Amino acid sequence: MADIVLDGVTKRYDDGSTAVRDLDISIADHELLILVGPSGCGKSTTLNMIAGLENITDGELRISGKRMNERAPRDRDIAMVFQSYALYPHMSVAENMAFPLKLAGVDKATIKNKVEHTAEILELTAYLNRKPGHLSGGQRQRVAMGRAIVRSPQAFLMDEPLSNLDAKLRVQMRTAIARLQKSLGTTMVYVTHDQIEAMTLGDRIALMLRGVVQQIGSPQELYEQPANLFVAGFIGSPAMNFFTGEVVDNTVSTVIGNIPLPDKHRRALEAHLSGTREVVVGLRPEAFEDAALVGDRTHGATFTQCVDIMESVGSAKFAYLNLASTDRPSRITELDEETGADEVFRDSQLVAQLDSRSPAQESEDLQLWFNPSDMILFEPEHGRNLLIED
């Protein structure tokens, strides 16, 4: 059991590129922290530095209050599960799981006990004598987990442990890992590029972009109060809709009409915006509803637009509406390029999540309702959320 503190940790690779910059994260004892971000943002690098597989260029890593920078991986008492599982192909499942114990000099009887006990937890008892080559992907994944938990380390590090499994198994294993972590109470850092995995798993999420942490908080915080455009666009599925807007008096004018500014927004704008009146408006697909299904429309704004595509997922419907093309805020274009996710930051198209009872049809006009207080306003220059006090 241990707490992990990253204090201003920076990683520069030999080629001069900075993979992680000035990272400040502290992970409490027993906590499950999710490190999430697009591919190449430095998640694995961070994990490898905690593990001791990569040197720390600058800053300090402390585990249980002790400086770890110079310690070899085996002196840190941390277990790691790799994306590729990294099972030893020449050893049986039992030998794979016994390996860390054998290296630690544990006696044979204890090893046997622990391996059998772990195999039981992970439902691997029937496969103990098999080689990894003769196991399914899910079983291999469990062996990798078993090898990590068998020696009761101070902390677990997981580098996208589920990304090689099929969708259904991934969901099953996700809950299994969360349950396991809760029951063992061991501190865990879990890396994933999948925001849904991050949202469902973690107590706390640290979202990274280009080696810099953008925001740390609970899934709810990241969803409701994203620190900036990038966090807002990355969290949530389908992704948040963004429009450019211009603040005129007490309204913000956008492609979906002039939206009256709620008090909270107005106050925030007064505090932040000096001179420029340009903003980026963010509205989640969930913020919209088919106006026909909304009884009391007093608090809302509406607009009408032709539906391009309707998609139904059973419990809800998604309406894709084409909007008049507007100038994209340069920051959004930039973020698109950085994350390589051009559909995340769509312009000229809006996604609305509707109740499954909505009668909306493709190629017909649809009146959409939303509550302006669900709107998030971002500063176009750096993408900062204007509604958050600092």
Add this chain to the structure above:
Amino acid sequence: MTTGQAVTGSKIRWSAINLIVVFFAITPVLWIVSLSLKQPSTFTDGSFIPRKITFDNYLGIFRTGGFARPLLNSIGIGLISTAIAIVLGVFAAYAIARLNFPGRRVMLGASLLIAMFPQVSLVTPLFQIERSLHLFNTWPGLILPYVTFTLPLTIYTLSAFFREIPWELEKAAKMDGATPFQAFRHVIVPLAVPGVVTATILAFIQCWNDFLFAIALTSSDSARTAPAAISFFTGASQFEDPTGSIAAAAVVITIPIVIFVLVFQSRIVSGLTSGAVKG
């Protein structure tokens, strides 16, 4: 079912082709075995299966032909050359597969070039050099060129094998509490063994089969290897036909290779690394 018939049909076709190829390859070998078991008077009787089996030819080459010493030379020189080539090759191949140093490609290319170099053009210079260095007609005199010519092949085979090893396992071992040496000993070595065994077999066969250097760089039984010795076989008298002895010797020098391959074959478990990563 038509697909079932198609499958059987293609099976039969492939079996037939395989049979022809195997027959083609094995007939000369069987012929030599048959010759070695015949009495000199029946060599030309045209019968494939000897009428009367005799081991006189085998006894002859060891008793009067003095084949034992060349055979010993062959085994000794072959094993020593192979051992040296493999040890050097493992280090070189590891560096080429794992380390990123300038000139890595050039080195691999140069080693291939050496392997392809026409050996016959080196025989005369080597003969002169070894004479002046007093290496002529000694074991080291043969070991040296053998190592030179097996090393490129060894490096090439081993570096291809080493590249295939999932090196992430080394990291996994470190996380599991292994020292760098333990990671090497318990994880990397077992995975590298099949590659090393394959390279060993290839290197040994190359040394064992050499005739050119053996005939050019030796002058007596003190270093002459078995293939060279066979070419010096004569009958007991000028008029006696050495065919039987040559056939017997040919069979004898085949046996170590067969044993060598059989012993090590079980260790070349193909696909040993499958299941290490992903699925």
